[in-house]
Amino acid sequence: MHKAHVAKKQFGQNFLKDESVLHKIIQSMPKNSHKIAEIGPGLGDLTRFLVEVKSVTAFEVDTDLCKYLNDRFHDAITTGRLTLRCGDVLDAWKMQLLDEPYDLVANLPYYIATNIILKALADPMCRHLLVMVQREVAEKFAAEAGESNFGALSVIAQSVAQPSIVTIVPPEAFDPPPKVDSAVLLLLKTADRNDEAFEAMLRAAFTQPRKTLHKNLSTRYGKPLLEAAFAQLGLEPSIRPHQVGTPDYHRLYLKLH
Secondary structure, three states, X not given: OOOOOOOOHHHOOOEEOOHHHHHXXXXXXXXXXXXXXXXXXXXXXXXXXXXXXXXXXXXXXXXXXXXXXXXXXXXXXXXXXXXXXXXXXXXXXOXXXXXXXXXXXXXXXXXXXXXXXXXHHHOOOEEEEEEEEEHHHHHHHHOOOOOOOOOHHHHHHHHHEEEEEEEEEOHXXXXXXXXXXXXXXXXXXXXXXXXXXXXXXXXXXXXXXXXXXXXXXXXXXXXXXXXXXXHHHOOOOOOOHHHOOHXXXXXXXXXXX
């Protein structure tokens, strides 16, 4: 390991050093011929396993790490197994991150993890995601209707993918150790993307999770329209946002639009 590189707070760097977790990630990868996009390769500890099995495009924002990765992976870069792109991945990501089908496999920096997952779910070229994130974030994406942490992220994910948590990872698997548990989240995509208006409806539905769904949606839709839609779907006026399942959100959307 490159001892001279100290994790930088502004990039949310926590380097995964536990080999058993790295192996678990590799074993959980969907079996296909897609390219891999890796965001925030850090010291390249996951990258070195990825380039053995697939062709990888890695995006690294930290210029010091880019120099280090260029040296460490000189051979893989020369043979084309690895393409290293230095700079902010969000700048490079307009509609599609890569212009061919890819799977996102990465240990994501906490501060941009949710944003990256949402972008990948909306990117038609992204077919699957296998990402290490904060446990709390993974649980939100994988929550089932009725659970307290079921929210807009859960519905967005379940509308276009099958989410599951592969494993929980303790802080000591990283250097430096974060303050919370992490989790490896697998999202197998089943559709290209959600409608933007559907996601806007969901954001309204979950604005105040403790309030009723009816009250939250009344900021966006007229009362007669809402009452008719709720009645047609057999939804109680007192129902809370987390008590309504993903299929019903889609039915509700169709009635309201």
